[in-house]
Structures are given as structure tokens and as C-alpha cells.
Amino acid sequence: MNLSIIGTGYVGLVTGACFAEVGHRVICVDADANKVRTLQAGGIPIFEPGLDALVRRNVAAGRLSFTQSTAEGVANSEVVFIAVPTPPQPDGSVDLSYIESVAREIAGCLTGYRIIVDKSTVPVKTAEKVAETVKRYRKTDADFDVVSNPEFLREGFAIDDLMKPDRIVIGTSGPRAVAKMREIYAPFEAPVIVTDTNSAELIKHAANSFLALKISYANALSVICEASGANVQEVTRGMGLDARIGTRFLQAGLGFGGSCFPKDLSAFIKISEQLGYDFQLLKEVQRINSAQMERFLQKITNTLWVLKDKRIGVLGLAFKQNTDDIRSSPAIDLCQRLLKDGARLKVYDPQAMEKAKAVLKPGPALEYVATAEEVATGSDALVIATEWPQFGKLDWTKVKSSMATPILFDGRNLLDPSEAATQGFTYKSIGR
Ligand code: NAD
Numbered sequence: 001m002n003l004s005i006i007g008t009g010y011v012g013l014v015t016g017a018c019f020a021e022v023g024h025r026v027i028c029v030d031a032d033a034n035k036v037r038t039l040q041a042g043g044i045p046i047f048e049p050g051l052d053a054l055v056r057r058n059v060a061a062g063r064l065s066f067t068q069s070t071a072e073g074v075a076n077s078e079v080v081f082i083a084v085p086t087p088p089q090p091d092g093s094v095d096l097s098y099i100e101s102v103a104r105e106i107a108g109c110l111t112g113y114r115i116i117v118d119k120s121t122v123p124v125k126t127a128e129k130v131a132e133t134v135k136r137y138r139k140t141d142a143d144f145d146v147v148s149n150p151e152f153l154r155e156g157f158a159i160d161d162l163m164k165p166d167r168i169v170i171g172t173s174g175p176r177a178v179a180k181m182r183e184i185y186a187p188f189e190a191p192v193i194v195t196d197t198n199s200a201e202l203i204k205h206a207a208n209s210f211l212a213l214k215i216s217y218a219n220a221l222s223v224i225c226e227a228s229g230a231n232v233q234e235v236t237r238g239m240g241l242d243a244r245i246g247t248r249f250l251q252a253g254l255g256f257g258g259s260c261f262p263k264d265l266s267a268f269i270k271i272s273e274q275l276g277y278d279f280q281l282l283k284e285v286q287r288i289n290s291a292q293m294e295r296f297l298q299k300i301t302n303t304l305w306v307l308k309d310k311r312i313g314v315l316g317l318a319f320k321q322n323t324d325d326i327r328s329s330p331a332i333d334l335c336q337r338l339l340k341d342g343a344r345l346k347v348y349d350p351q352a353m354e355k356a357k358a359v360l361k362p363g364p365a366l367e368y369v370a371t372a373e374e375v376a377t378g379s380d381a382l383v384i385a386t387e388w389p390q391f392g393k394l395d396w397t398k399v400k401s402s403m404a405t406p407i408l409f410d411g412r413n414l415l416d417p418s419e420a421a422t423q424g425f426t427y428k429s430i431g432r
Contacts (some may be wrong), residue, residue, distance in 0.1 A: 001025070001078055001180070001183060002025050002027075002077045002079075002088070003019055003024050003025070003079050004029060004076065004081065004101050005019075005026060005028050005071030005073075005119075006026070006029045006073060006080065007029070007102070007107070008028040008030035008035060008039065009046070009085070010048070010259070010325065011083045012030070012083035013044075013046065013048075013051070014048055014051060014158040014162060015081065015162060018159060019184070020063040021163070025064075027066075027076055028067075029064050029066075029067055029069065030064070030066070031068065036066050036068045039055075040066050042059075044251075047352075048156070048158050048323070049156065049157075050159045051159065054159060060408050067092050070105040071108075071109040077352045078114065078115065081149070082099060082102050082106075082116065082117065082118050082270070083120055084098040084120055086099065086121055086122055086267075087263065088263040088267065091124075092144075092269060094123065094263075094267045094317050096129075098120075098130075099118070099120060100133060103129075103130045106134060107133065107134040108137060108138075110134065110138045110139070110140060110142040110144060111140055112145060113142060113143045115174075115176075115181070116130065116134065116145070116147070117149045118148050118149065119150070119151050121204050121260065124205070126197075127171065128198075130146050132177070134146070144228060145176060145177035146197065147172040149195040149339045150171075151204075152165065152166065154419075155320070155323040155325050156321055162188075164188070164189065165190040168185045168191070168268070169179075169195065170185075170192060170256060171194075171196060171197040171198070171199060174304075176220055178194055198219070201299070203264050203430070204288045205264055205267060205271065208277070209285070211261065212265050212282075213281070214248075215250075216256075216288040217250070218232065218249075218252045218429075218431075219253070219255060219288050219289065220253035221235055221431065230431075232430065233252075233413060240253040252413065252431045253411060253430055254292060254430075255290070257330040257333070259319075259328060262289075262328045263368075265282055265286060265326070268282060268412075269282050269283060270426070293337075296334070296409070297338075299336070299343075300312075300338070303381070303409075303426065303428065307338065308342030309343075309378045310381065311343075311345075311346070311378060312344070312379060313345070313347075313348075313376050313379040313382045313403075314335055314337060314338075314341045314375065315349075315382065316331045316349050316352075316385040316391065316412075317329060317348075317353065317360070318331065318332045318352035318388075321389065322388075323356070324347040324351040326355045326356050331349075331386050332356060334385050335385075336409070337358075337366055339366060343365070344366075345432045346366045346369050346379065347360070347369070348368070348369050348371065348372050348375045349388075350388055352386075372391060372394055373395075375396065376403050378402070378403070380404050381407040382408050383408075383411060384409070385411050387412035391412075393406065396420070396425070400425060406424055406426065410427065410428070410430070410431075411429075411430065413429050415429070
């Protein structure tokens with residue numbers, strides 16, 4: 001089928017490439033001229049494992065192309081997906097201006113029936129607003145349906161998540177749209193749930209808030225474990241092996257970050273408030289998440305005492321492993337706070353350093369280095385801030401001998417505490 005995707009970012013590009021991979025012809029549209037030029041020249045503007053090869057293969061096969069023109073996308077596709085940003089506003093509500101502007105653009109070039117699919121994460125009732133907007137701004141009486149089709153991919157595992165989804169949610173009232181959406185997703189062989197648009201929109205916010213809740217639950221347990229001498233990894237594993245609970249998203253650490261959980265949680269709290277419900281449970285999830293970072297920083301100051309001029313190596317800048325995304329990254333937050341207290345940092349991340357430089361400017365107190373080992377050299381302490389698996393496999397004997405004082409703060413529980421102690425580290429992790 002001929003498809004277009006408006007917004008070629010972490011969601012739009014991977015979705016477009018996966019749709020092309022199963023045989024659809026996809027036009028990816030983006031307003032950012034640099035991004036489109038990079039893609040047209042064969043470059044990939046983001047890091048996502050496997051994406052480079054997937055995009056190349058489908059471009060070469062003539063199934064995937066890139067343009068800056070929404071009109072070109074809409075003219076040449078039966079179904080138009082919207083995957084533009086829905087960033088948070090200062091009060092936690094969602095900035096829907098990108099969605100509104102794309103809805104107007106689509107309306108302006110609608111000449112025949114189209115299915116307009118919202119893949120961005122949006123508040124309940126957005127599909128209704130999109131439909132109203134398209135109706136108001138269309139220049140012909142061309143018919144259309146609006147579908148809410150939330151995306152559940154995890155950055156770092158996006159291709160796998162898209163090719164083998166747990167479920168596909170199709171929210172719409174139009175039978176014609178349901179049939180087309182089923183056809184688009186048939187090759188993925190996943191369970192399909194058909195709902196009204198409001199329910200589909202709520203599914204996404206409800207799911208992300210629940211996952212954030214699981215993480216905060218594990219983090220709250222980590223406090224109890226530290227106070228009682230228990231080990232949070234053993235406790236969460238023991239809990240998670242109960243099939244009703246599940247082990248995933250039950251890891252204690254520095255707290256959740258990224259472009260989705262913090263903003264989706266704030267948005268859901270705000271949406272609930274607007275609908276007359278004070279979602280105290282989710283406010284507590286947020287509070288636990290911020291407290292987790294405070295507690296970790298406290299551990300660092302309790303151990304190092306004065307931070308001014310302490311040389312601290314930080315391993316990881318991305319908000320999690322396998323991505324170059326630094327949006328709302330706890331690692332970046334941690335660096336900013338350490339710098340504010342006068343520490344001198346050496347930092348390293350396998351993928352996120354270029355993006356990090358835009359928010360953490362290199363300078364006399366902040367040096368970007370080329371390897372994980374260099375981060376340790378001469379430092380008073382080392383912090384693991386992102387759970388890249390390679391950080392757990394460093395040659396710790398070598399690392400220790402290169403440090404000024406062998407103090408290790410493991411914000412992701414990557415190492416075994418007794419092994420770290422055997423190596424001679426003063427080792428602090430989370431809830432163990
Ligand atoms: P992103 O910032 O990586 O990509 C969005 C793209 O849209 C950018 O390239 C931007 O230039 C482009 N854009 C903005 N306005 C445009 C316009 N008028 N016309 C064409 N292009 C335009 O964002 P993302 O991470 O891909 O997220 C997109 C949406 O998907 C958000 O609502 C997000 O909450 C949701 N989502 C994200 C993830 C994730 O892991 N990143 C997962 C599920 C859902």
C-alpha cells in the first residue's frame with residue numbers, strides 16, 4: 001500500500017522503514033530540511049541498532065523515500081501517518097501545536113479520501129480535534145477518516161518492537177479505515193485491538209504511566225532494601241517471576257527519563273485533572289522518580305564530602321542503553337548537578353556524545369573522552385549513569401589502577417557488589 005509518514009524522527013523513520021520492509025511504499029516527510037537532505041544522501045540522523053541497513057535496503061528497493069513536502073506525501077498515499085513531536089508545556093500539559101499544524105497542512109492538500117492516522121502520543125480527544133481541524137481547513141469536500149494508532153516501540157529495540165509488536169491498537173469509528181489499517185499491519189501478524197479513538201489514545205498514556213509506576217515501585221523498594229540490608233535485585237526478581245507481575249521495568253536505578261515517560265506521565269496527570277480526577281498515585285510516581293536522583297547525589301556527596309574540584313568520571317549520557325537519545329536523560333541531569341557543585345567531569349558514551357554536546361558544553365570543567373577507560377584515568381570517583389552493557393564488562397583491575405581513588409557509584413546496578421568489593425573498590429549501588 002502507498003503510505004506517508006509526516007515526521008521522520010525516532011518513531012517516524014523506524015516506522016517508515018519497517019512498513020517498507022514488509023512491502024509497503026512509504027514516503028517519509030519532515031519539515032527539517034537538514035534531516036531530509038541527510039536521509040536523501042544516504043545518512044541516518046539518529047542511532048538505532050539495525051536502522052542503517054534497513055533504511056538502505058528499502059531505499060535501494062524503491063520502497064522508501066524522503067521529502068520535505070507534505071503535499072507530496074498526501075498526494076501519493078492512501079494513508080497518512082502523523083509522527084510529529086508532542087512535547088510538554090511548563091504546566092505538564094501537551095503542546096499540540098505540531099499536530100494541529102500538520103492537520104491543517106494535510107487539510108490544505110486533501111483532494112480525495114484519505115485515512116489520517118495519529119501515531120504521536122496525544123491526549124484523549126485529540127483525534128476528534130484533528131477531524132474538526134481537517135474539516136475546517138480542507139479546500140474540497142474530500143472525505144477522510146481519522147485513526148488513533150499509538151506507538152509502543154522502545155528506543156534501542158525499536159525495529160524488533162515494530163516488526164514483532166505485542167499488539168496493534170486501531171482506534172476509529174470508520175469501518176473503511178479499520179479494513180485498511182488491518183491490511184497495513186497484516187504482515188506483522190500481531191493481535192489487533194479495535195477501539196474508539198478516545199480509548200486508543202488513553203491506552204497509550206495509561207500504558208506508559210503504568211510502566212513508569214513499575215519503575216518507581218522498584219525504586220521505592222530500593223530504599224526499603226537499603227534500610228533493611230536486603231537486595232533489591234533479588235526482591236524484584238522474586239516478585240517479577242510471578243507471571244502476574246513480570247520482571248520487566250522492575251529495575252531500581254537512577255529513575256526513568258527519556259522523551260516519553262516523564263512527559264507522558266505529566267500529560268496523563270494533567271489530562272486526568274482536566275477530566276475532574278486528581279491522579280495522586282501518578283503524582284507519587286513522579287515524586288519517587290525525582291527523589292531517586294536526589295538520593296544518589298546524596299550518596300556521592302556523603303562519600304566524597306566536598307565536590308568542588310573533585311575529578312569524577314561519568315560513564316553514559318544517553319537516557320538508556322542502545323540509543324543516542326539524551327532527551328530528559330538522568331545521566332545528563334546528574335552531570336549538570338555535579339558540575340553545579342564544582343566537580344570536574346570526564347564523560348563518555350558510546351553513541352550519545354554528539355547530541356550531549358548541545359546541552360553539556362565541553363569546557364575547563366567538562367571533558368569528552370574517546371573511551372570508557374579514559375574516563376577513569378586520574379579520577380577520584382567513577383559513576384555509571386547509563387546501563388550500556390559494555391560498562392559492566394570493563395577490565396576493572398585496569399580501571400582501578402588508573403584511578404586516583406577507587407570509588408565507584410553504580411547508578412544502574414550493573415556490577416556485582418561483592419566482586420566490586422573484591423576488586424578493592426569502595427562501591428555504592430542502588431538498593432543493594
Ligand atoms: P522526534 O522529535 O524524534 O521526531 C519528530 C519529527 O517531526 C522531527 O524530525 C521534526 O522535524 C518533525 N516535524 C515537526 N513538525 C513537522 C511538520 N509540521 N511536518 C513534518 N515534520 C515535522 O520525535 P519522536 O521521538 O519520533 O516522537 C514522535 C511522537 O511519537 C511523539 O508524540 C512521541 O511522544 C511519540 N512516541 C515516541 C516514542 C519514542 O520512543 N521516541 C515511542 C512511542 C511514541
